[in-house]
Structure formats: C-alpha cells, structure tokens
Amino acid sequence: MKDITYPIKGVNLPKTQNGWTKMNKLVSAAEELFSNVSFFETSVVDICKKAGTAVGTFYIYFDSKADIYRYVIETYKTHIRSMLNDSIKGLNSRYEKERAGIKCFVKYAVRNPQVYNVIWGSLAVDEDIFADYYESFASSYARALISSGEELKLSDVKTLSYALMGITNFLGLKAIFEKSTDDEIDTFIDQTVMPLIKNGMFK
C-alpha cells in the first residue's frame, strides 16, 4: 500500500521515515482486525497489541478508532485507483481500458476479498464514508468516460459509471464465491461482460 500524503481529518501524518513505519504497522493491524473481526468488536488496545505498539503511539497518529478506519478506507481507495490506472496504461480505446480495468479489479477481489468487508462494512460505521467512496469513484469514472466521448452511444455518463461499478463489483463477488481462476475470469469477462458492454454502450 502507498503512503497517503494529503491531509485527512483526525489523522496526523508522520514527519519521519521511522514514524511512517510505526503508523503503517498500526494501519496493517487495524485493517486485519476490521476485516476479520469487525470494526465494532475491535478496540484501540487490540490494534496496538497486534501492531506491537504502545497505546500512546496510536494517539500520536490517530485521534480515534473511527479515524484510523477512515484512513484504512482511504488507503484502499488510493491503492485501487492507482492499480486500475496502471492496468490501463498504454491502451488507447476506452473499450480496451474498460476491459483491462474490469479484469484487474475482479482478479484483485479474488486475492483480496476483505476489500468488500472493509468498504461495504463502512455502511455500518459511517454512511458518509461509504457514500463518499462511491460518489468520488463515480465522478472520476464519469470524467474518464466523458474524455472518450465520441466512442459512446449513451450520454448519461454518471448512470453509466454506476452501472459499470455495479457490474465490476458483483462480478468480483461471483469470482470470490466460485473461487474463479484468472483464466476463468478472463473467459467470463471476454465472452459475456465485454459483449454486454460493447454492444450496450459503445458505438
């Protein structure tokens, strides 16, 4: 996971490399506990114990358990976006970018199923975190679709973004439930998902 360098409410970013190391230990421990145990059944003391850190250290970086949770969600968002951006590098058509992005996310989901626990679990912790996550994702998706405007049949890019996010997220679930291999994922995306998208939204 990459370090986050922009300010986040309730989070005091470290100023030294040693600080980042300590903070990242806390974040990894929190991430594991939030997805395996749950936000509500995890305490700050549990996080510190798992991270091998004193409780005082926790409060150097985070004002509360909710704040480290918000930070974990933010690291997922940053990581997923940069992974998706990497997956479409060098591709020219929006169609090819969609294909690469969907495959990338579904394969990532199979290897990191806890992504759903963490992000969808935010609904129970703070609905605003959840709404921000998808609204900001949809907005940048819509901007990407607009920039490839002449390829599209349909003009309501916001609705298209939500439809595409829905397809991608639910195919991630299917792949997790069915323990799909990368080859199986490539097959159902190439043979079913992409024809649906190609004929439905591209000229």
Next chain:
Amino acid sequence: MKDITYPIKGVNLPKTQNGWTKMNKLVSAAEELFSNVSFFETSVVDICKKAGTAVGTFYIYFDSKADIYRYVIETYKTHIRSMLNDSIKGLNSRYEKERAGIKCFVKYAVRNPQVYNVIWGSLAVDEDIFADYYESFASSYARALISSGEELKLSDVKTLSYALMGITNFLGLKAIFEKSTDDEIDTFIDQTVMPLIKNGMFK
C-alpha cells in the same frame, strides 16, 4: 413484511397468531436496531426493550442474536423477491420484465435505504449469510433468464445475472445518494440503463 413459513436454523416459528404478533414485534425492533445502530452494538436486551417484550419471550423464538439476524435477512429476501415478482406480473417479454424489476428495486431502495445496511452488513456478521443471499438470488435470476432463452444474445446466464444484480444494486445507491424522485429514476433507467441492457444482452 410477510411471515416466513419454512424452517430456519435457530428459529422456532410460532404456532399461534398471538405468537406471530410477538415474534414480529421482536423482528421489527431487531431490524431497526441492526440497521440504525449495528448488529454488534445491539444486544438481545436492547431488542426486547425496543419491542416491549420480556427477554424470556425472545428465547421462545430465537436461539441467539445471530439467529434473529439471519431471520431478518430471510424476511428481506422473501419480501424483495415477492415484490419483484409482483412488479413483472402480466409482462411477456424478458426485456419488459427486466425493466419493471430494475425500476421496482431502485424505487424500493430509495424508500428503504437500510436494505443495504442489513444485507451488505451481513458480510461483517457472517460471510456465509451474505454469500447465500446473493448466490441464491443469482441462481433464481439465471433460471428466469434461461426460461426466456431465445431472446438472449449471450449464453452465460450466471454471469449475466451477476451483471444485472450489480447494475440494479449500484443504481439503487446512485438514487439514494442523489435523492432521486420516481420520475428521475424512470428517466435514467429508460434512457441509459435499458439501452445498455437491450443492445448488450437482447437480440
């Protein structure tokens, strides 16, 4: 919500009308607390207090808090399916049924946003409940698509089911975030979602 009449593990269904009334009070109270407070921060005592019922009464019907939770999810599943079935009554083509079903769910989501908290929240409580919910939904969706086989361009109905569930669920989120009216929902479904589906999956 309709009464459930099939056996569910950990749930002892009432034998009298009076019993159903008491149990349904507990279920409504639990539903409200699980979606507004969270499963983890709600106790059996909280549920009984809200329902105005003695704690002993709770244990006549449910073996544990997890069991009333599973029952709540089951009532949602039953209710959503019967609502969707009602919405497509009298329609002949699969395309028209898809359109009616998607509109029905998205409008329901705006009026009942807690449906996401309860169903997606199950991931944090018990991943099997969550997987069962969507796998059984996808299977019956796939059967419905197969039965309208000659209308379809694409043969992998399981993948199509997940894609359609994803589209529907994420457009429900969009409508909640944007506080869409019924007219606005009809518009984005008719102008964007249905052309995507029509050209993408129907001959």
